Amino acid sequence: MSTDGGPGRIVLGIETSCDETGVGLVRLEPDGSVRLLADAVASSVEQHARFGGVVPEIASRAHLEAMEPTARRALDEAGIKLSDVDAIAVTAGPGLAGALMVGVSAAKAYAAALGVPLYGVNHLLGHVAVDTLEHGPLPSRCLAMLVSGGHTQLLSVAGVADEVTEIGSTIDDAAGEAYDKVARILELPYPGGPPIDRMAREGDPNAIAFPRGLTGPRDAKFDFSFSGLKTAVARWVEQAREAGKQLPIADIAASFQEAVADVLTEKAVRAAVELGLDTVVLSGGVAANSRLSGLARERCAEAGITLRVPRPRLCTDNGAMIAAVGAHVLANRVEPSPLGLSANPGMSVDTVVLR
Amino acid sequence: MLVIALDTSTPAVTAGLVELADTRPHSLAERVTVNPRAHGELLTPQLLDVLAEGGHQLGEVDAIVVGAGPGPFTGLRVGMVTAAALGHASGTRVYPVSSLDAIAARTEGNSPLLVLTDARRSEVYWAAYGSRKPYGVRERLTDPAVDRPEELPPRLEGLHVRAAAGESAARHAPDLGLEVVEPAYPSPEGIVAVAGAEVVAGADPRPLVPMYLRRPDAAAPGPPKSVTAERGRT
Ligand SMILES: [Zn+2]
Numbered sequence: 001m002s003t004d005g006g007p008g009r010i011v012l013g014i015e016t017s018c019d020e021t022g023v024g025l026v027r028l029e030p031d032g033s034v035r036l037l038a039d040a041v042a043s044s045v046e047q048h049a050r051f052g053g054v055v056p057e058i059a060s061r062a063h064l065e066a067m068e069p070t071a072r073r074a075l076d077e078a079g080i081k082l083s084d085v086d087a088i089a090v091t092a093g094p095g096l097a098g099a100l101m102v103g104v105s106a107a108k109a110y111a112a113a114l115g116v117p118l119y120g121v122n123h124l125l126g127h128v129a130v131d132t133l134e135h136g137p138l139p140s141r142c143l144a145m146l147v148s149g150g151h152t153q154l155l156s157v158a159g160v161a162d163e164v165t166e167i168g169s170t171i172d173d174a175a176g177e178a179y180d181k182v183a184r185i186l187e188l189p190y191p192g193g194p195p196i197d198r199m200a201r202e203g204d205p206n207a208i209a210f211p212r213g214l215t216g217p218r219d220a221k222f223d224f225s226f227s228g229l230k231t232a233v234a235r236w237v238e239q240a241r242e243a244g245k246q247l248p249i250a251d252i253a254a255s256f257q258e259a260v261a262d263v264l265t266e267k268a269v270r271a272a273v274e275l276g277l278d279t280v281v282l283s284g285g286v287a288a289n290s291r292l293s294g295l296a297r298e299r300c301a302e303a304g305i306t307l308r309v310p311r312p313r314l315c316t317d318n319g320a321m322i323a324a325v326g327a328h329v330l331a332n333r334v335e336p337s338p339l340g341l342s343a344n345p346g347m348s349v350d351t352v353v354l355r
Numbered sequence: 356m357l358v359i360a361l362d363t364s365t366p367a368v369t370a371g372l373v374e375l376a377d378t379r380p381h382s383l384a385e386r387v388t389v390n391p392r393a394h395g396e397l398l399t400p401q402l403l404d405v406l407a408e409g410g411h412q413l414g415e416v417d418a419i420v421v422g423a424g425p426g427p428f429t430g431l432r433v434g435m436v437t438a439a440a441l442g443h444a445s446g447t448r449v450y451p452v453s454s455l456d457a458i459a460a461r462t463e464g465n466s467p468l469l470v471l472t473d474a475r476r477s478e479v480y481w482a483a484y485g486s487r488k489p490y491g492v493r494e495r496l497t498d499p500a501v502d503r504p505e506e507l508p509p510r511l512e513g514l515h516v517r518a519a520a521g522e523s524a525a526r527h528a529p530d531l532g533l534e535v536v537e538p539a540y541p542s543p544e545g546i547v548a549v550a551g552a553e554v555v556a557g558a559d560p561r562p563l564v565p566m567y568l569r570r571p572d573a574a575a576p577g578p579p580k581s582v583t584a585e586r587g588r589t
Contacts, residue, residue: 058573063436067436101433102433106439110444
């Protein structure tokens, strides 16, 4: 029982699967709703910029440095004491092995010291569950499209965190990775999403017909491929440079972005229609992309589907999303993880709580 | 005083509950498991075991001392972050110590010696030690460093080192003309000994910074590779 203004149980969530150290606090209310109390994030993104991608050892070092200060910041933000916390949730996977181990070790120590249950939960489900903090309960079934630097997936989700089935995923690069690689080709900064989105607003999305991966009649219906698109952009740019042409950066960015958003939204809407799901949750770092969310909104509306997109701050990796999964499994009286838990870098989406 | 000792800088996963009285630490309960792949799994369960065996609660502990390495990256962080979170949750001070110092503190005798642990990639973490100070701590003669074992002889000149302790001693001491002595790993008593003076004085701990001694493996990317080169452009 928390002392923070009445009943309800407080869950502290820890996220360290990639380059953000996140600690979030939520309260599971007696009526089953979940309220966001705090969301503190420390990012090491700037330390990775000159390498053009996340360097695992640099990320792990940054997690260790940021862990306790970020936890303290979250508690201050929520105005509660650590002793008010009723459960600890932590990302057990998927993610970078060394990075996950920092968060899982910290979570175990907090759980052991406070004498509260520990839940090692699935990072991907966090991206779905986080939407309940902003838009309330999800319908009993929905389609989730997770798009970030690390994942590109279509999931059929029942009951937020009960039953999850992967409908499709990328067979090569994640969408966010394709953004980073194309940004490098165009000599734009890392991470590539925001600068490409900015440039694309000035460009013509139909200027260059870049390929739409895996959209042939015999291709896997709900899987994605972005490696061919990235190569097509590289080839186009190289040929233009050889011909001594001035690069139309804005048009390239807009046309690349259009190809990504087109494939993602087309497949998501088709999956929702075929599975009879009337709600799509679009989440992950790339969900903040203006064209992706804009096109998703258009196409979902046409198909009579409700689109839910958490605010950008909740779309990127954070501790609140992990606390949200923790609150849902706590509400469902799921058995906690043992303190001998090992992080699982390749944790599959159908595992909600790792044992 | 009741002190928790943690160390994950070597393949040994170490947790102990130590009584620090007068001039020497005394182990009440300890768990040491040599398993380089299980730091993340074993440390917290082992800590709960030693508290239970010692008949104490975390809340009764006066200080936490943790080995800050040097040690290979991933495992080392388990002990550090566990100590930080325990300290935060229990409001207890956390003192980082050199894991090499902890090994040196539990060696026998008084003659100068070398401590060597495995840094992988054919290198060792090492430091040379001299005479004893309070709590049995040895005076450090060199700064902790990471080198290939064959690079050590010139560095040891004039230090009169005759013996070697630490997990890599058995492997490299013969080539260096040194006698192998115990211990191979940091023990809870050794860990607490190194911070003994600070703990007893209630000193403010130094920042909890791990001793990596190596930079992360990371290279800035070169210019993007040509995608058309394979088509005969040379
Ligand atoms: Zn993510």
